[in-house]
Amino acid sequence: MKAIICNNFGPIKNIEYKEVDDPNLEEDSVLIKVSSVGVNFPDGLLVQGKYQLKPETPFIPGMEVAGEVIELGSKVSDFKVGDRVAGLSRLSGYAEKTAVKFSSVFKIPDNMSFDDSCALLCAYGTSHYALKQRGQLKRNETLVVLGASGSTGIAAIQIGKIIGAKVIAVASNAEKQKIAKNNGADMAIGYENLKEKLKDISDGKGIDVIFDPVGGDVFDTLARTMARKGRLLVIGFASGSIPKLAVNLALVKEFSVVGVFWGAFTRSEPVEYKKNMIELFNWHNNGLIKPLIGENHPLSDASKVLEKILARGAKGKIILKP
Ligand SMILES: NC(=O)c1ccc[n+]([C@@H]2O[C@H](COP(=O)([O-])OP(=O)(O)OC[C@H]3O[C@@H](n4cnc5c(N)ncnc54)[C@H](OP(=O)(O)O)[C@@H]3O)[C@@H](O)[C@H]2O)c1
Numbered sequence: 001m002k003a004i005i006c007n008n009f010g011p012i013k014n015i016e017y018k019e020v021d022d023p024n025l026e027e028d029s030v031l032i033k034v035s036s037v038g039v040n041f042p043d044g045l046l047v048q049g050k051y052q053l054k055p056e057t058p059f060i061p062g063m064e065v066a067g068e069v070i071e072l073g074s075k076v077s078d079f080k081v082g083d084r085v086a087g088l089s090r091l092s093g094y095a096e097k098t099a100v101k102f103s104s105v106f107k108i109p110d111n112m113s114f115d116d117s118c119a120l121l122c123a124y125g126t127s128h129y130a131l132k133q134r135g136q137l138k139r140n141e142t143l144v145v146l147g148a149s150g151s152t153g154i155a156a157i158q159i160g161k162i163i164g165a166k167v168i169a170v171a172s173n174a175e176k177q178k179i180a181k182n183n184g185a186d187m188a189i190g191y192e193n194l195k196e197k198l199k200d201i202s203d204g205k206g207i208d209v210i211f212d213p214v215g216g217d218v219f220d221t222l223a224r225t226m227a228r229k230g231r232l233l234v235i236g237f238a239s240g241s242i243p244k245l246a247v248n249l250a251l252v253k254e255f256s257v258v259g260v261f262w263g264a265f266t267r268s269e270p271v272e273y274k275k276n277m278i279e280l281f282n283w284h285n286n287g288l289i290k291p292l293i294g295e296n297h298p299l300s301d302a303s304k305v306l307e308k309i310l311a312r313g314a315k316g317k318i319i320l321k322p
Pocket of ligand 1: 261313
């Protein structure tokens, strides 16, 4: 089969599209003929050796796939050949076929596209867990979403609206702000004078919940705009820099800084994780959420796509097609 290989950690352009052996099927796994691969921001960090997970090289990157089951491990009983599924793994997704543990595979409804099902895993899964379990976002609260036109950002906007929050999107240019508004944000603003704008928008009260996948310099501003008892959700550091917090701000405003690690949630709380995914699938089925599939590219273009995402070029979810 064809796959993307990371032979050694280094520049993204070094990853290779080439012929490799088919995957081994373990007894607790299903073999999937991959139709869609969801591209995630960390994939680009992983192949450079800049992510917390550092697999032994060579390896196939990619954590999110959707397609058809073509073979079952000997201990798998809940699936059959031909099922349409989406699956989550740590690695091995950038390939024509991949084996995924059945406990991380979901059957998908006939009316759900493979592309949408990929987006519902990591992007919607993270934003849902962040706002529901970690942020405890409530109806009529204010929610500020950074990186609002990116894949977790759009998911956070749509889920924030389902919960009934007033959603303020922050994005770096007019085109991205328009995307955020088209996806349900009540308001979309840029990074300039952010502190003053957020103060005005909240009538001086401050923001109840902030969803921050960006980090870097803007974090200090965010910490200074929190409402009393607000929750500042630490999602990621797309800016490339991990900010420091002046903890006196948390004392004075009595706000919480809340870490979010969806991968750890999926592994440590499998029952809650499954419940969350069922809720997302139901919302999708009822038309309450709709992933923005920004682009589709052949799998062979993986390096160009990863470079684009890391250069701030993502709009919605990007999918690779083997
Ligand atoms: N904690 C978790 O469980 C979890 C799960 C999934 C993802 N993440 C992390 O969350 C972050 C965002 O993921 P995503 O899938 O939403 O990514 P994405 O689709 O690429 O969006 C990231 C957004 O960040 C903003 N950004 C600001 N500075 C940037 C820079 N220097 N380079 C790139 N983007 C920059 C961009 O929006 P503007 O141009 O508008 O600023 C961009 O749209 C990543 O760090 C990822 O690793 C964490």
